[in-house]
């Protein structure tokens with residue numbers, strides 16, 4: 001169970017947890033209404049929404065801006081704030097300050113930290129301040145420079161053992177949750193069986209305690225590339241494009257707006273107006 005003042009849910013093993021990303025209030029409102037367990041304000045916002053080539057460009061100020069919007073749309077949800085590279089790269093002191101900003105400015109319940117330099121000391125100092133942490137191992141996008149770097153991790157016994165040890169180390173440092181990204185399902189299962197905290201997978205097979213997807217992948221809105229582990233439950237990119245093409249056609253052919261979509265002036269008022277214009281009373 002997460003010991004965290006801001007965390008209202010009890011987290012136990014044996015349940016399947018549903019996590020999805022959101023970067024704005026419009027989306028988080030829908031996710032809360034649909035009853036997802038966790039909303040992740042991922043630094044994937046950099047690539048999905050902000051047009052950056054990688055997630056490392058994202059600043060802490062940008063994360064706070066999006067996290068506040070997500071919280072406004074989903075006041076009751078358990079929201080996870082992703083610590084961006086620029087919010088942790090200077091070490092545990094900076095990581096703690098960033099975690100506190102998430103908690104105090106955006107009312108976030110949990111912070112996520114990717115495996116990397118100082119991540120364990122950062123986790124320990126954040127946990128000491130009673131802020132819950134989700135450790136992220138396997139494919140860690142902050143270590144990736146461009147789209148070609150998004151590859152399966154832990155393909156050999158040696159590299160798989162490294163990831164296994166990282167997961168265990170996060171648990172020992174006090175993390176309350178783990179995120180396993182893009183690793184073979186056998187490795188994810190082995191980790192799930194050997195840690196006491198819930199594992200949330202993305203591209204890590206069916207044996208995790210929960211699953212996470214980027215919302216824009218799930219609805220087929222992000223169409224730059226589709227990782228093997230994504231299942232699209234809708235094709236909104238095509239639908240949205242169809243809508244925009246229809247709108248453009250109607251505007252160009254003067255078929256939008258119609259009078260039914262316009263405001264009408266009272267006939268008497270219009271007659272007065274027309275006469276005033278006719279008499280030249282326009283100044």
Ligand code: KIV
Pocket residue numbers: 021040041042043044045082179181202212213214
């Ligand atoms: O930033 C993100 O969206 C993530 C994914 C693993 C969901 O970390």
